[in-house]
Amino acid sequence: MSDKVSRRQFAKIAGLSAAGVASPLEMADAKPAAAARNAGGFPAGFVWGTATSSYQVEGAVNEDGRGASIWDSFTRIPGKIEDGTNGDRANEHYHRYKEDIALIRELGCKAYRFSVAWPRLFPDGDGKPNPKGLDFYNRLIDELLKNGIEPWLTLYHWDLPQSLQDRFGGWRSTETCKIFGDYAACVAEHLTDRVKNVFTLNESGRFVYFGYGIGIDAPGLTLPRAEVNQIRHNSALAHGLAVQAVRAHGRRGTKVGPAENIDACAPAIDTPENVRAAEIALREMNAGYLNVIMEGRYTDAFLKFAGRDAPKYTDAELKIISSPVDFLGLNIYAPQNYVVASDQGPGFMPLPIPKSFPHMNSDWLRIGPETLYWVPKLAAKIWKTDAIYISENGTSGEDQVTPDGKIYDTDRIMYLRNYLAQLQRATEEGVPVRGYFLWSLMDNFEWVFGLGKRFGLYHVNFDTQVRTPKLSASFYRNVIAKNAAGV
Ligand code: PNW
Numbered sequence: 333m334s335d336k337v338s339r340r341q342f343a344k345i346a347g348l349s350a351a352g353v354a355s356p357l358e359m360a361d362a363k364p365a366a367a368a369r370n371a372g373g374f375p376a377g378f379v380w381g382t383a384t385s386s387y388q389v390e391g392a393v394n395e396d397g398r399g400a401s402i403w404d405s406f407t408r409i410p411g412k413i414e415d416g417t418n419g420d421r422a423n424e425h426y427h428r429y430k431e432d433i434a435l436i437r438e439l440g441c442k443a444y445r446f447s448v449a450w451p452r453l454f455p456d457g458d459g460k461p462n463p464k465g466l467d468f469y470n471r472l473i474d475e476l477l478k479n480g481i482e483p484w485l486t487l488y489h490w491d492l493p494q495s496l497q498d499r500f501g502g503w504r505s506t507e508t509c510k511i512f513g514d515y516a517a518c519v520a521e522h523l524t525d526r527v528k529n530v531f532t533l534n535e536s537g538r539f540v541y542f543g544y545g546i547g548i549d550a551p552g553l554t555l556p557r558a559e560v561n562q563i564r565h566n567s568a569l570a571h572g573l574a575v576q577a578v579r580a581h582g583r584r585g586t587k588v589g590p591a592e593n594i595d596a597c598a599p600a601i602d603t604p605e606n607v608r609a610a611e612i613a614l615r616e617m618n619a620g621y622l623n624v625i626m627e628g629r630y631t632d633a634f635l636k637f638a639g640r641d642a643p644k645y646t647d648a649e650l651k652i653i654s655s656p657v658d659f660l661g662l663n664i665y666a667p668q669n670y671v672v673a674s675d676q677g678p679g680f681m682p683l684p685i686p687k688s689f690p691h692m693n694s695d696w697l698r699i700g701p702e703t704l705y706w707v708p709k710l711a712a713k714i715w716k717t718d719a720i721y722i723s724e725n726g727t728s729g730e731d732q733v734t735p736d737g738k739i740y741d742t743d744r745i746m747y748l749r750n751y752l753a754q755l756q757r758a759t760e761e762g763v764p765v766r767g768y769f770l771w772s773l774m775d776n777f778e779w780v781f782g783l784g785k786r787f788g789l790y791h792v793n794f795d796t797q798v799r800t801p802k803l804s805a806s807f808y809r810n811v812i813a814k815n816a817a818g819v
Contacts, residue, residue, distance in 0.1 A: 379482075380441055388772075398465065402494055403490065418782075422777045448486070496508050527586070532588065533590065545560040576652065590622065591723040614711065659719035701750035709758050720764055724771040729786060740803050
């Protein structure tokens, strides 16, 4: 207050109107205020983590009784993987996990998101669990805890047992959903004495369409739209069965939720009409998975749009699908839809994306930092959740090793700095984002791109398996240490 008075007085003395154009002093004042906001940082207890997945890092595909997964088969099909590589060795994390956990600790991360390879536990998908498979995850979890790192476990990160694909057509059949429930029960029974947080399926939005619709991911099928819609429905059912299995077989208090690459909608311009349109868009564009999980029904617009190709289901299935979750995990990399208000249809219009829209060194990785502000904010409002985790965010980069042996990935730092600033803006407004998992701890097998796209904070030489911290590892360590984005 006294500051205001003195400023006004100063303006008078300086012959400037207090109510008119800002005085030079007022303009100077604006700076510390903005800086103070940035310096505020994230809430206390914010969970900082990194993430990987089993097929992308483990290797050791034929060891200790692991069965084949659909990705083992798919990567064998000529032409499917851009550089002809596969996950046979990947990062040899199955053997080097201790070294890798030391890397997580060096970052100061308090959490690590990894996935269990279903075919390690059940080589044929079902039957009796393979004790050696369980042993590996016991060792991994114990080592994490020994280093003060909370294990966050994903049940399904795309490595479906090949046997289930052969016997039931994979996710085409609800048999696979039931068996997934049994597998989830086994994981819950054996591991939730130490694992407190479980993600169900990673990115239904990706593996259903890319795996069964356009043949780009395993199992490489190109099925008609009605079948793809049915498979998406089955994936939601599998999620619901896993939630129930964790509740029934896990330690009391174990938290469970999805990890979905939500179709990220944001207002093209921040006006009340466009924000409302983005809210409607977020619900509708995610109607086939997240919304049915959170609301227990498909939206009218979704069913109308699908028409005769809509999934077939029972009320009992909708009940299972919408079993209450403890948190929402959102994988957010790039804006999918910038929207404006419209009086057509459900009330929004997604805008075409110009060819010149900037992106990182993966074409799909468009740079839209504000998605980390809008998407959690609108998601929390639509689905009334009080716990959101950013279960993945990060970028690929060229990551050349310079003659001094270092990797100066200032492009990744630019990306992270901008996205994290927007996430911080959301938490400062009270949006209930509780944690953030950076994808990825280290370069790894990037699906159809093979080893050619590097997402890691640590560079990996896949011939020697040497891990080298990139400059972004120091950046992230600093963010975590200060609990703030503006660093
Ligand atoms: C996610 N897109 O995949 C996966 O969960 C990770 O396994 C993967 O390594 C990571 O993101 C980086 O790609 C996605 O085209 C792949 O929008 C592609 C898209 C989204 C997510």
